[in-house]
């Protein structure tokens with residue numbers, strides 16, 4: 001987490017544009033409404049793009065990153081989501097889950113999602129656990145987004 005804490009001030013200038021493109025791809029291919037959780041939301045710059053039709057919560061283990069988000073925010077990890085079962089209509093995660101234990105994170109995502117909720121995960125292709133992601137998200141639709149592959153269900 002030290003890395004993201006240390007770059008938190010300059011993060012949006014460094015990565016904002018490319019992350020915005022992934023968020024727009026998700027928006028274009030996912031029907032989103034109701035309560036949305038953004039896991040590994042970072043500064044929440046992309047989370048805010050989903051506000052409007054959805055009420056968004058930004059979750060990130062880096063306090064320095066997520067404290068920049070002006071909306072609802074939680075400091076936590078994907079592997080242990082501090083929410084009750086079946087409470088989210090949509091779950092998104094953009095270029096964050098390669099940092100997590102993916103199997104544990106996915107159990108948590110399924111637990112907190114309502115049945116038939118939209119799940120959209122943009123995953124860093126060069127990550128060590130990319131092959132695990134491809135297996136885990138085999139049934140998801142796939143969209144190419146340069147450095148990431150974006151998995152969307154349904």
Ligand SMILES: C[S@@+](CC[C@H](N)C(=O)[O-])C[C@H]1O[C@@H](n2cnc3c(N)ncnc32)[C@H](O)[C@@H]1O
Pocket residue numbers: 001004015019039040041042043044046059060061062065076077078079093094095096097099100101
């Ligand atoms: C490349 S940034 C992406 C931030 C944001 N999603 C965006 O689109 O700009 C990766 C984020 O993943 C977060 N992260 C690291 N480990 C995590 C974990 N175990 N669970 C959830 N997020 C994690 C980092 O703190 C960082 O903010």
